[in-house]
Amino acid sequence: SQTIHQWPATLVQPVGSPLSLECTVEGTSNPNLYWYRQAAGRGLQLLFYSVGIGQISSEVPQNLSASRPQDRQFILSSKKLLLSDSGFYLCAWSVSGYQPQHFGDGTRLSIL
Amino acid sequence: RKEVEQDPGPFNVPEGATVAFNCTYSNSASQSFFWYRQDCRKEPKLLMSVYSSGNEDGRFTAQLNRASQYISLLIRDSKLSDSATYLCVVNKMVTGGGNKLTFGTGTQLKVEL
Numbered sequence: 001s002q003t004i005h006q007w008p009a010t011l012v013q014p015v016g017s018p019l020s021l022e023c024t025v026e027g028t029s030n031p032n033l034y035w036y037r038q039a040a041g042r043g044l045q046l047l048f049y050s051v052g053i054g055q056i057s058s059e060v061p062q063n064l065s066a067s068r069p070q071d072r073q074f075i076l077s078s079k080k081l082l083l084s085d086s087g088f089y090l091c092a093w094s095v096s097g098y099q100p101q102h103f104g105d106g107t108r109l110s111i112l
Numbered sequence: 113r114k115e116v117e118q119d120p121g122p123f124n125v126p127e128g129a130t131v132a133f134n135c136t137y138s139n140s141a142s143q144s145f146f147w148y149r150q151d152c153r154k155e156p157k158l159l160m161s162v163y164s165s166g167n168e169d170g171r172f173t174a175q176l177n178r179a180s181q182y183i184s185l186l187i188r189d190s191k192l193s194d195s196a197t198y199l200c201v202v203n204k205m206v207t208g209g210g211n212k213l214t215f216g217t218g219t220q221l222k223v224e225l
Binding site: 034042043044046049051057088090094096097098099100101102103104105106108 | 143153161203210211212215217218
């Protein structure tokens with residue numbers, strides 16, 4: 001069966017520090033991969049999605065970037081974190097763009 | 113108009129009650145529809161897909177009205193453990209082909225003793 005791993009579960013970072021969140025999927029090939037952010041009490045905001053290695057689509061202009069160096073690995077990065085980057089970051093995968101997405105446990109990021 | 117619109121709630125209902133959530137979507141070309149459940153401070157989890165003819169999974173019934181671009185979720189005999197936020201999800205086509213899912217902001221349900 002397919003599983004998705006996302007880490008760390010929680011992270012506290014100072015403003016201006018770099019960020020790297022990693023997500024890996026097991027048990028499937030060539031999945032669609034997604035990064036979402038959810039601010040406290042708000043809905044899911046799609047940040048990036050990828051349909052293949054090296055293919056990244058950005059949904060909103062921001063301080064973050066994403067990379068997909070391997071088929072089942074998706075990385076979310078920032079060179080300098082802002083206070084507004086705080087939130088709950090979720091990675092997800094799906095077989096295709098119109099089939100259900102399955103989420104990792106999420107990373108709760110606090111910027112001080 | 114939002115791509116996916118839901119009443120944010122909260123819906124406060126007694127245990128054993130029947131509760132219905134509604135959702136409207138703006139893209140008439142959408143083909144895939146889902147309900148997700150999100151517990152407080154947790155990731156969303158797929159509850160059920162929504163099919164054109166309507167479908168049922170235990171106490172949960174989902175219905176789709178394509179003409180009105182409307183989706184519903186009915187929960188019968190509510191349990192305390194049903195307390196969560198319910199997200200309506202619809203696909204949309206993107207530039208260059210392909211699809212992605214759009215998540216509603218969710219309706220909060222609180223089931224009380």
